[in-house]
Amino acid sequence: MALKKTDLYSSLWKSCDELRGGMDAGQYKDYILTLLFVKYVSDKAKADPDSLIDVPPGGSFDDMVAAKGDKEIGDRFNKIISRLAEANDLRNVIDLADFNDEEKLGKGKEIQDRLSKLVTIFSDLDFRGSRAEGDDLLGDAYEYLMRHFATESGKSKGQFYTPAEVSRVLAKVVGITKATRQDQTVYDPTCGSGSLLLKVAAETSRGITIYGQEKDNATWALSKMNMILHGNEDAEILKGDTITSPQFTNGSALQTFDFAVANPPFSIKSWSNGLEQEYGRFEYGRPPEKNGDYAFLLHILKSLKSTGKAAVILPHGVLFRGNAEADIRQRLLKQGFIKGIIGLPANLFYGTGIPACIIVLDKENAVGRTGVFMIDASKGFIKDGNKNRLRSQDIHKIVDVFTRQTTIDRYSRMVPLSEIADPKNDYNLNIPRYIDSSEPEDIQDLHAHLYGGIPDRDLDALSGYWDAFPQLRSQLFQPNRPGYSDLTIDVSHVQQTILESPEFQKFTQEARAFTTEWFAAHRKKLEAIDETTRPNDLITDLGDDLLSRFKPVPLLDEYHIYEQLMTYWHDVMHDDVFMVMNDGWLEAAKPRKIVIDKDRKLFETPDLVVGTGRSAEKYRMDLLPPNLIVERYFAKERAEVDELTSVSEEASRLVEEYVEEHAIEGGLLAEAMDDEKINKVLASARLKRARHEGADADEVAALSHLIKLYNAEAVAKKTAKEAEAALSLATLKKYGDLTERDVQALVLDAKWQFTVTARVTSEAEALTLVLVNRIQQLGDRYAETLGEIDSECAEFESRVAGHLADMGVK
Incomplete structure (x- = not known):
């Protein structure tokens, strides 16, 4: 059987359990990732004689397996890794973890058993066939570990990893496409473990030339390994502090690049310690001594070619803080360098819980720029443990809206520079000044409370439903007086009336039909899945087409429909596709x-x-x-x-x-x-x-x-x-009796299509609950008029007075 992504993840996390002991994630991650690296390059060398990584005698994973049970197992591991490092100029990259450290791994029998169990887990993984074209299983596994290590490392040590979902947004909004050439360059001045750069490379068809700099030695080593595991052995990742010691220079000038992406440390106070040469980076103003956010932004701006573009993650404070930062912001806006700003949800990042934004820079089209495109994406996320995470639909919506510069109420708009420069705003870019993302206030209607009826303005606010179900409003409501309506049925019967209405039945049938037509259009492509399939391209085609088919459908949010497919893809379909790619339909079904x-x-x-x-x-x-x-x-x-x-x-x-x-x-x-x-x-x-x-x-x-x-x-x-x-x-x-056609029919139709169709239908049905709840709320709110309440109170008062009189109380 092919090695599935979920199997790989569970095996890797079990290996972490073997090591945990008294170590925190920041310590044991080095051991796990080193073993992952050695195992991968060893398997790859067996399968590919032209592999760029040389696995010398005595420097392979097989040599580690041979050391199982040895009293000197830790020392032998160190020597094996050292030989591999020396053969590939990877000294101080893959040999940072000491497998003979008794304080971390135990003494005598304890270290012997622990490392023997660890290598056994890895020996069960076979990576020779795991790099199906276009599907980076190993890279995904590395990323999976990075995310878990970042989560467990806490605030102080989580900054080496940018969440993959955010990385994908940056890669897309910066302008990377399938047409991006291999000789074009991308640069990350604070690259951490390299995840952001690799997401950029993944957006291209043929790759891109990668440059990165990282000052932390252990994190730099992670990045070097990450590049090799992702097949980017030629990436140039250098060590050093980007602001005080930039490594990519041409004499007294900074080297320039076509694209830049970055997630620099937020609001670092020591950014200028040891700064000797400015390289012309601060021509638009010098950042404050105690806050380095603009130091990184200006460094990136200076590192772009005249046609260069960048996307940078920074805290929201850069949008509105005053003094020196206000001056820099004003100059950058007047120069037209800021193309757009995207506000992100809070608590996305491992190093901090504060909300951040993406600033998109564009030198090529700066001249004549008349506005800044803003998106408030702060409400689009899902809870994932103690962090928030962007969903597939959130990513797609941000990228679609930003790329097309689409105006959406309470979400996005092009803000003219004249509005930003207006004295009341004074070049303040705080997003709520320009986009009010708050939900409309639910106003109580005094006239309705006094005289009854449901306000028509509340019903008009449900126009999306009436557009989808044109006859339903007149079926549920009748005029009371000008501006007010009454329910024609008891409020408790609203849900059943909607579900049984011909229009709703037709609506759900059409949603199923759209899904059936979408699947039929891709069925032959799915039948043809084999070892040449590129899963990422496959799901992109499927997802984009599903989204476009539901875009004109009233009421249904096409991004919610898209999310249903993507959730199923990540949970089930990806593994299914991968098994078929590696084993074929019949073998995979056994x-x-x-x-x-x-x-x-x-x-x-x-x-x-x-x-x-x-x-x-x-x-x-x-x-x-x-x-x-x-x-x-x-x-x-x-x-x-x-x-x-x-x-x-x-x-x-x-x-x-x-x-x-x-x-x-x-x-x-x-x-x-x-x-x-x-x-x-x-x-x-x-x-x-x-x-x-x-x-x-x-x-x-x-x-x-x-x-x-x-x-x-x-x-x-x-x-x-x-x-x-x-x-x-x-x-x-x-x-044992099934043919390939039988397997395809069962998996494609009874499993994949059936599940996606059911998920889409559930979206349609969920919409009715929103409508039902709102109608019930309005019906209950205005069910009794003030006069009826007064009459009821008067009746109760009369009864009480009568009871008191019966008891002889006046």
Whole structure:
């Protein structure tokens, strides 16, 4: 079986568990990533004789496997890695982790066992076939570890990694496309582990020339390894402080690049310590001594060619802080260098929880620029543990809107420079000044409270629904008086009326039809998945087409529809595609027997179990779940099993009811109770004694009846279990009879298309709940007028007065 992304992730994270001990993530990540690197380059060298990485004798992962159980295993690991480093000029890059460190890894048997288990986990991973064209499994795994290490490292150590979702946004809004040439250059002056640069490279068809600088030695080493793992061995990553010691220079001038991306440390106070040469970077003003945000922005601006473009992540403060920063901001705006600003959600980054923004610079089109395009994307995210994360739909929407410069109410607009320069704004770029992203206030209508009726302005605000369902408004509401309407039905019947309306039925049918047509358009492409497929290109085509098909559909948000597909892709489809690419349809669909390793205690939840007890065989069906086989080929048998299961459950219910009725203190089954419990053994024993003792006839009859119920239950359970076992065996055998066409039909139609269609339909159905809740809220809010409330109060007062009078109280 091909190595799936999810399998790789779980194995890597288990390897972390082997190492954790007293180490924090900042320490054990070096060991894990070093082993990942050695394993990958060793496997690649076996598969590719032209690999750029030389794996010398005594410097491979196989040599590490040979050291398992050795008392000197740590020292041997260090020597193996050292040989690999020397052969590839990677000294002080891949050999930073000391595998013989007793303080971190333990002494004697402890370090011996720990490293032996660790290398065993990695030895099970085979990377020779994992680099399917266009799908960077290893790079994704490295990124997965980076994200987890950043999460666990806390605020002080999380800055080496820019979340992949944010990196994708920067790569796209900076202007990188499939047409970007390989000889064009991209630069990151604070590259960390290199994730941002690699996301830029991934946006191109043929790659791009990469330059980066990182001052932290360990993080620089991570970046070097990251580049090699992603197939960018030629990337030039240098060490040093970008502001005080820029490494990419031509004499007294900075080297310039076509593109730049960066996520510099926020508001660093020591940016100018040791600064000797300015390289003309501060021609538009010198940043304040205690805040380095603009130092990085100006460095990047100076590092761009005359046609250069950049995207930089900075804290929101750069948009509105005064004094020196206000002067710099004004000059940059007057020069036309700032193309756009994108406000991001808070708590996206590992180094800080404060909200940040993306500033997009564009030198090429600076002359004559008349405005700054702004996006407030602060509300588009999902909670992921203790962090927020951009969803696929958030990324796509930001990029679409920014690229097309689309105006969307409460989200985006082109802000004229004249508005920014107006004295009331004075070159302040704080996004809320220009985009009000707050939800409209839900205003209470005093006239409606006094005289009844629902305000028409509240109903008009639901225009998206009335556009989608033109007849529904008149079906639900009737005029009360000018400007107000009444519900034609009881408020409790609103949901059912909407769900049963022909227009809603038609709406959901059309949503399904759109999805069916979309899938049909791509079916041949999906049937043709093989080792040459580029998964990233495949899902891009699928996603973009789905989004465009739903764009004209009223009410439905095309980005929400897109998110349904992308969530399913990340959870299931990507692994499915990868298995088909590596093994073909038939092989990928074959059941995989689960082997339980007691020493490592790895266990997968089986999809199908054949047999019972110790002889039971457990299987996983990753591509083709058994329920799809059963639905297609064994529907009758499944119905019979379900019926037998119902009979078994009914038999169990009769036992429970009878026991509950009679196994109580003083009841007919009280004598058979043991510690307030009863079962067939106890009941049989008591029946035997009762007959011997000549006990009450009613008790004997009750015990006899209970035993009959127990026997009936046992027979029903046995029959259901045997039928289930027979069905499981038939299902397992059916896998061997399937043709490639059978597998494709089941996976493409019954699995992929069915799931995506169900998800799209759920989006349509969820919309009705929003409408129903709003109508119910308005109906309840204005259900009673002030006069009716007064009358009700007067009636209650009259009743109270009457009761008091009856009691003699005046």
